[in-house]
Amino acid sequence: MSDNLQNRGQQDRSRINLHEKWEVQYWTKELGVTEEELAKAVEEAGSSSAEAVRQHLRGTRH
Template structure:
């Protein structure tokens, strides 16, 4: 099954994938962070959206 490029939201909204540029753009906008901040948060907290949100909240 091919990806639907018209659907710009992630397939699994509980996980953050850094492998697709459009998904990185989605999460940077959704979480109001830069791409670098997103990458660091995923590196430190894992790819769970909840874990990344908690991690980012501790930084602010």
């Protein structure tokens, strides 16, 4: 199932899809990180869950 750009409801806000350029742009701005930092955080958090990535980033920033 492909990403429906017309549907930006809760499902899209709760997941980070690194394969969609517009999502990467949104999440880098939202989280205040670079594309590289975002990709690393998604990989290290073990999930594309936005909340898991937020928590991971909080833990890595002192």
